[in-house]
Amino acid sequence: MGPIPQGGTVAVTGAAGFIGGWIVRQLLDKGYRVRACVRDARDDQKNTFLKAMPGYTSGRLTLHSANLDKEGCFNEIFKGCHGVAHVSHVSTYDDQDYVQKVYDHIIKSVNLSESVSRIVVTSSIAAVIGETDIQELVRRPICDEDRYPDETNPKRSAKGGQGYSMGKLLLERVFSHAAAASGRWDAITCCPGDNVGPILAAHQKDAGPWQHNIETMLLGKYTENIIGAYRPWWTVDVRDTAEAHIRMLESSDVKNGDRLIAWSTESREVEDVCASIDRLLPEIGFAGAEKIDPFPDSIKARKKEFKSAWGGCDLRNARIRNTLGMEFRTLDTSVRDCVESLLSIGKVNPTVNPGNKLNPSPS
Numbered sequence: 001m002g003p004i005p006q007g008g009t010v011a012v013t014g015a016a017g018f019i020g021g022w023i024v025r026q027l028l029d030k031g032y033r034v035r036a037c038v039r040d041a042r043d044d045q046k047n048t049f050l051k052a053m054p055g056y057t058s059g060r061l062t063l064h065s066a067n068l069d070k071e072g073c074f075n076e077i078f079k080g081c082h083g084v085a086h087v088s089h090v091s092t093y094d095d096q097d098y099v100q101k102v103y104d105h106i107i108k109s110v111n112l113s114e115s116v117s118r119i120v121v122t123s124s125i126a127a128v129i130g131e132t133d134i135q136e137l138v139r140r141p142i143c144d145e146d147r148y149p150d151e152t153n154p155k156r157s158a159k160g161g162q163g164y165s166m167g168k169l170l171l172e173r174v175f176s177h178a179a180a181a182s183g184r185w186d187a188i189t190c191c192p193g194d195n196v197g198p199i200l201a202a203h204q205k206d207a208g209p210w211q212h213n214i215e216t217m218l219l220g221k222y223t224e225n226i227i228g229a230y231r232p233w234w235t236v237d238v239r240d241t242a243e244a245h246i247r248m249l250e251s252s253d254v255k256n257g258d259r260l261i262a263w264s265t266e267s268r269e270v271e272d273v274c275a276s277i278d279r280l281l282p283e284i285g286f287a288g289a290e291k292i293d294p295f296p297d298s299i300k301a302r303k304k305e306f307k308s309a310w311g312g313c314d315l316r317n318a319r320i321r322n323t324l325g326m327e328f329r330t331l332d333t334s335v336r337d338c339v340e341s342l343l344s345i346g347k348v349n350p351t352v353n354p355g356n357k358l359n360p361s362p363s
Contacts, residue, residue: 001117001186001256004083004249009033011074011081013066013106014088016046018207019122019192021200022242023085028055030246035077037066037088049201068102074109083249084110084119086175093163099170107178116185120248121175123168123191125234126227128261129313130165132156134229134302137309144316145191145259176257186256188248190241193263194227196334197238198341205346210235214338217274217289218350224293225270230306233273234315236263237329247324254323264328265315273335280336284343285356 004010010027014020015036027034036050041063044051055061066073068088078084090102110116129143132153140147149156149165156162168191175187196210205215209227216222225231244262248254268276271291278286293300320326342348 001184003252004118006250007031007033008082009035009080010083010085010249011035011037011064011077012085012087013037013068013074014086014122015050015063016043016201016203017087018199018204018211018238019195019241019245020085020087021049021204022197022238023087023245024050024061025053025200026239026242026246028053028061032060034061035081036061036063037074037077038063039065039067041065046201046203068106071101071105072109074106075112078109078113078116081113081116082118084116085122085245085249086119087122087245090167093167094158096158096163096166096170099167100174103171103174107175110178110185111182114184118186118188118249119175119179120188120190120245121171122245123172123189123259124164125191125193125261125263126165127168127172128191129228130162130168132160132162134306134309137313141312142314142316143261145261145319172259179256186254188254188256189259190244190248191259191261192241192244193234193236193261195238195241196233196235196331196338197329198337199345200341202346205342205348211338211342213270214273214277214335215342215346215348217277218286218339218342218348220287220289220351221292222270222274222289224291224295226294228310229295229299230303231310232267232269233331234263235266235268235331235334237334240264240326240328244320244324244326247326251324258323260320260323261317262320262326263315263317264331265317266331267315268331273331276332276335277339280332281339284339284350285352287351287353289351 012023015024016038064077128147130149132155136150172189179187194210241262
């Protein structure tokens with residue numbers, strides 16, 4: 001048990017994704033050997049950016065096909081690894097029995113490895129604030145690592161919209177309990193906020209939802225935050241999320257079962273995020289975008305209630321700052337870098353003011 005050795009070998013699940021890709025890149029930058037786990041290593045559309053990293057040419061980075069729905073997919077990959085960053089999502093959170101089954105086979109692979117000493121699992125702020133009753137946030141407004149959703153509410157169910165929050169809580173508990181039972185490895189939880197920042201590959205602009213929301217802003221239309229009705233964006237830069245995972249793998253100051261929230265504690269309304277594009281990058285000549293409210297009338301009627309509840313929350317990140325020495329980028333930095341990556345890597349063609357034209361790609 002304990003921190004992984006410097007220059008050791010780390011497996012990263014969901015390595016082709018937004019968070020996973022940045023963890024791979026930063027691990028390589030720090031001198032680690034990385035086994036990037038992707039659904040299909042032959043899928044160049046999603047994996048080319050990984051193969052373009054310098055560590056791939058030397059062999060310090062290797063790609064491995066691992067379908068989470070296939071039991072045993074990590075058995076050989078985890079052997080010889082010192083650490084695992086488990087970032088990947090399951091196929092669905094609506095069936096918690098299925099979710100449990102996936103977690104069980106990942107744990108089995110960790111145990112079979114006989115080498116993994118630490119796994120960092122990617123949870124979410126949904127496991128902190130994912131309430132069935134919005135008034136629960138009014139009753140308990142402090143949002144830190146000691147907060148959990150009200151799991152006694154009879155309306156809380158996977159198919160009732162709480163599957164993601166329930167699945168992430170299950171993730172935290174199952175892995176920490178299994179680690180304690182093993183006596184050989186420990187499990188640390190990272191709960192990121194709303195990840196914003198630069199994409200590393202074009203396909204990442206379609207996921208998110210945050211970078212995809214910024215893409216739709218650039219294209220002229222965007223929606224209210226549907227992850228928590230009318231909730232402001234509570235953000236973290238994706239590069240800071242990646243750094244937090246790595247520090248958790250390396251730290252001697254964390255122990256099995258610890259959970260740390262990774263967010264800057266900045267709070268910004270979605271329309272202000274959109275307006276910041278022109279403020280941060282006036283060179284684009286961004287023409288602005290139309291905001292769409294997708295909610296039914298029953299939710300729209302409660303807009304004031306929702307905004308009041310979210311606005312009264314007290315976001316805290318002292319624990320991760322004190323434990324890991326983390327500092328966080330500003331949301332302005334994250335939005336600027338996200339937009340520039342969407343233009344250069346995602347090839348997004350933004351809506352611009354008449355007469356404005358972006359620099360053409362070099363010939």
